[in-house]
Amino acid sequence: MDAKRAIAELERKVGELNELGQREGLALSEEIGCLQARLRDLRRSLLPAQATPEWETVKLARQPQRPYPLDYLSRIMEDIYELHGDRLYGDDQAVVAGLGRFAGQTVVFVGTQRGRSLEENKRRNFGMPHPEGYRKALRVMQLAARFGFPIFSLIDTPGAYPGIGAEERNIGGALAESIYRMFQLPVPIIVAIIGEGGSGGALGLAVGDRILMLEHAVYSVITPEGCAGIIWRDRTKAPEAAKALKLTAPHLLELGVIDQIIPEPPGGAHHDPDAAARALKEALDRQLQELLKLDQAELLARRGEKFQRMGCYEELTIAVGQSKEG
């Protein structure tokens, strides 16, 4: 209702300005253009949110029946042994970490884990980790480095938890530390975005030599809802934001952020978790065989270079205000 009244008000103002401009011979096109842009936005805000293919993918990625890390790990590993706690504060169950046997060799796994029931979701905080989750994962990844075990990281999180305790225990620092240290672990790291890759909370465990993504997963700097809230002050415009953010696997492959898209069974991974797990296992196995051919120095150098290449800008020639560098 407010929007409708605001539109009427703006239309009246535009009319007045037009009239004023003509009567007094004033150039008011800038002011009028400004009001008209505001009008366009308001009119658009009254339209029902448009569905977009990207938004359909977001919904699939968040599908509550979709397999989570432990569903995949139990299918692709011969044995798994979960480890608990960060040795500092507690055991964050939004993050899982531990040892696994994969194709005859020991590996370490880390991942963000949602719950399926309300009860389990309370325990796992809907897959939104606190600092201790990242510190647990880092502790276990450093164990992997000591023994030369490759690391698999399976990501499915809306993001790190925005709460008082998380801030008090320095969630920003925990993420930074995890990202920084993952560049120095001299063992192969393969990341798979299996559901929702939510911003810094996902990146905190997503530094690796290969970044894989399931066909219907998404990976984004901000949730579509958050983005829509900032741009249009209206979270129901999330479908449009999803489109703008280019957060689906094909877009990310094109942007050079991921290395491989893992196809899902028809309808999505939740329609046939066994088939989805087989595809994931095959991809992990193939990538791991390649990475195991590299020595440690080469592995680390390539991991660093991979991320140094990410980004997009234009380099100009200096023409004005030039000064010598020193």
Added chain:
Amino acid sequence: MPIFGNKQYFRVKLEAEERGKDEALWLKCKSCGQLVFKRQVQQNRNICPKCGEYFFLTARERIKSLVDERSFRDIARPLVAVDPLHFVDLKPYPQRLEQAQQETGLASALVLGRAKIEKLPVILAVMDLRFIGGSMGSVMGEQIVHGLHRAAARRRAFILVSSTGGARMQEGILSLMQMAKVSAARHLLAEAAVPFISVLTYPTTAGVLASIASLGDVTLAEKGALIGFAGPRVIKATINQELPPGFQTAQFALEHGIVDQVVSRAEMRGEIARLLRFFVPGSGKMKRVPSGPTARQNGR
């Protein structure tokens, strides 16, 4: 005059007039609500003379407040942002960029230079909050990496002054990846034993706090800073309760072990210089063991 539209690149000169300053003589303090004489505020380091509230500094103002006179040289690479996503916004991203450039006279949200602080050579990287919220996109990521390389190669301390809302949404996933990129390059300083002082000011949040800003050897918070990964509004909406008083302030960060010191604006320059003197090459008597993961792996 579109200064970057014609593909020229302007280096930052401290002597140049600050752009985007309005003509008003008075301004109203957001904190105490009083009208204060603008010149008086400026002479008071942009701190409200009535209530002591800190107003943020532009990158130029910040640099002037920290470095020795005439010691600053812009060493940024001549980079400007592009629109890799063709991002749909109320305003097209290129237009938003051009407007930010016009308003600030800067090419990007980060100014990078070499300078001296009480005669000690540093590489200084300073964010400007006016430039799309000081957000980190591909250009800022690359400039920070460039600064880290330069600091390591020339053995100059690296000083980062953050003032940012986090990653630049308009560059989507590529801005998220800048967090990884700058964090990866941080080890250059560790290997060269070059100190990194991270200065957190109003505001240091989200993607920048969760990467390079949290990776300093020493971390200082300026009085009046806001320091937090998630914004207060987001947290409030999530937990559905009021935030405790003083939440995410500099003092909060100190009390929770997130920063080493809280420093007033007037003392920041002296405090950084004092710290740097502890790190002057040759200050440590122990021979340095080669660092880095490979060295450690073979170190048995």
